[in-house]
Amino acid sequence: MAPTPPSSSSPMASKRGKQYHRLTMEKKAAIIKLVKSGRSQADVGKKFGISKQTVSDFLRNKDKILEAAEKPSGAQKMNASEGVHPKLVDALVVWLNSMIAKRLPVSGCILE
Incomplete structure (x- = not known):
């Protein structure tokens, strides 16, 4: 009889650990x-399902996180990096929004 691959309910699948999830800048700012406001890092971590060390990392980078969360487009981002060409990305977003407002189609051919 041929061996069967492990299913998602097998013991091997449960050894994978916690589910990885990323928080938005908005949630990081809330943390x-x-x-x-006085809550402990451990309590806040439990509330959001993250470790105390992750909360500590957010506090260490609080200036970047709070700055990104205050930007209109930054609250839903997952990280604070601006990318290699932030001005180009900003110009592309403006162009794309204008195309959408004019109800013009945007396809891969146009983007090339």
Whole structure:
């Protein structure tokens, strides 16, 4: 009889650990504000399903996180990096929004 691949309910699948998930800048800013208001890092971490060390990392980078969360386009981002060409990305977003507002189609051919 041929061996069968492990299913998702097998013991091997349960050894994978916690599910990885990323938080938006908005949620990271909320975490920082909760810690600043007096809640412990461990309590805040439990509330959001992250470790105390992750909360500590957010506090260490709080200036970047709070700055990104305040930007209109930054609150839903997952990281604070601007990318290699931030001005080009900003110009592309403006162009794309104008095309959408004019109800013009945007396809791969146009983007090339």
